[in-house]
Amino acid sequence: MRARHRHFNPRDAGATAAFDARYGIAVENDAGVDTWSNRTGANNATQSNGFKQPTFKATGGNNGTPALLFDGTADALTHSIAALGAPSLFVALAQRTGGAAFAPVASFMPPNTSNYSTMYSNGYGTGSVNWGHVPVNSGQSILNTWRILSAKPASTATSNSSTTVWTDGANETTTTGSRYGGDAADRRALGSSTGGTDFFAGSMSVVIAIPADVGNPLRKRIEHATAYSFKISCN
Numbered sequence: 001m002r003a004r005h006r007h008f009n010p011r012d013a014g015a016t017a018a019f020d021a022r023y024g025i026a027v028e029n030d031a032g033v034d035t036w037s038n039r040t041g042a043n044n045a046t047q048s049n050g051f052k053q054p055t056f057k058a059t060g061g062n063n064g065t066p067a068l069l070f071d072g073t074a075d076a077l078t079h080s081i082a083a084l085g086a087p088s089l090f091v092a093l094a095q096r097t098g099g100a101a102f103a104p105v106a107s108f109m110p111p112n113t114s115n116y117s118t119m120y121s122n123g124y125g126t127g128s129v130n131w132g133h134v135p136v137n138s139g140q141s142i143l144n145t146w147r148i149l150s151a152k153p154a155s156t157a158t159s160n161s162s163t164t165v166w167t168d169g170a171n172e173t174t175t176t177g178s179r180y181g182g183d184a185a186d187r188r189a190l191g192s193s194t195g196g197t198d199f200f201a202g203s204m205s206v207v208i209a210i211p212a213d214v215g216n217p218l219r220k221r222i223e224h225a226t227a228y229s230f231k232i233s234c235n
Contacts, residue, residue, distance in 0.1 A: 008225035010091075010208045011040045013218055017081050017108065017209035019045060019190065021056075021066035022229065029058040033068055036077055036190065045077035045190050052076055054191060061205045062093070062146035063231035072099030072201025076192035081108050081209070088153065089214040092207050093226055095146045099201025105149075106207045109187045142202075146232055148223050152214065169223045170235035205230055 010018040017038060024037025024044070032053030036045040047053045054068040054075040061067030070076070092105045142149060150166040165173050187193045190207060191200040206226050227234030 008221055009039060010210065010222060013210055013214070013222065014212050015040060015208050015210045016043070017079070017106070017207060019207040020229075021061060021068055021205040025056050025066070025068075027056050029056060031056055033077070036068065038079070038081075043079050043081045045079040047075075047077045057203065060203055061230060062095070065205060065230045067203040067205045069203050070191040070200045072097075072103070072199050075199060077190040079188050079190070081188060082110065082211075088212070089210045089219055089222075090149075090151045090208070091219075091222055091226065092149045092204060093146065093230055093232070094142055094149065094200075094202060094204040094206075095144065096142050096200065096202040097144060100198035103198040103200040104189070104191070104193050105200055105204055106190045106209070107187045107193045108209055111184050111186050146230075148206075148226055148232060148234060150219055150223060152219070166219070166223070168232065168234050169220060169227070 018040050019036050020039060023039060024035070025033055026035065027033055032047075032050050033056050034047055034050075034053055038044050052074045054070045054077065057067050057069050059065070060069055090106075094105050096103075148168050150169075151163055152165075153163045185193075190204070192198065208222065208226075223234050226232075
């Protein structure tokens with residue numbers, strides 16, 4: 001892999017969210033994380049309640065790399081990153097070990113918006129929780145498996161619009177799903193939807209969101225850099 005892929009910072013691609021477990025965590029191994037610094041330089045993810053802080057695992061990620069462990073019960077970090085209107089690219093490196101099937105890896109939606117702006121840990125968000133995306137089947141579940149998940153909603157903000165998803169740089173799938181209509185809850189968090197009751201159970205090492213139309217070459221560059229940094233295979 002070329003050096004430009006190895007050390008790519010998503011901030012250089014216009015990311016508004018660029019969370020990486022290798023950076024911006026100022027606690028020791030096995031300690032609660034009160035701040036996960038955003039590599040863009042603004043809008044860090046924080047949690048002042050010690051009971052709700054995820055745990056930093058210096059070697060708890062894929063192949064001994066750093067990760068944050070979320071308990072699936074109360075752990076969540078909140079942030080103030082604005083909703084990302086389509087077209088946008090969302091990328092995460094995570095492993096779900098249990099908990100609610102549709103618990104979000106990350107959400108970026110302020111109150112009363114209608115953007116498809118949540119990354120679910122497993123599933124497109126069918127049924128009563130239908131406002132997120134991340135693949136669920138056809139080999140794309142992240143249950144007990146570390147995967148790079150990428151998703152890009154259609155350029156329209158209407159309901160029943162399509163979202164394209166990839167796992168580990170391949171397995172392109174397109175789905176059609178309803179966009180969430182918005183409510184009074186502020187749903188901007190890592191590990192939950194903030195206003196919801198479903199919490200992510202598992203670990204995550206990367207969360208990236210870019211509020212621009214991102215082509216496949218740049219998407220793959222981000223995926224390959226993440227794969228190299230966290231020792232995961234990527235097509």
